[in-house]
């Protein structure tokens with residue numbers, strides 16, 4: 001699960017590269033390709049192909065992405 005601030009950073013810093021991978025489809029997706037949870041759009045992301053939850057892989061990405069860290073660090077101060 002990502003905080004609102006982290007989501008906005010994700011869509012800015014990581015807009016140009018894949019941030020999630022689906023173990024079922026064996027595909028990778030950019031933020032704008034992911035589907036948000038309909039009932040709780042702030043809580044996670046779904047695979048656009050099979051609608052499985054890929055939030056965990058997004059979380060893994062943001063914790064290791066230099067672009068995300070740079071923007072997050074700037075925002076934090």
Ligand SMILES: [Zn+2]
Pocket residue numbers: 013014017019061062065066067068
């Ligand atoms: Zn990234």
Ligand SMILES: [Zn+2]
Pocket residue numbers: 022023024025026047048049050051052
């Ligand atoms: Zn999938």
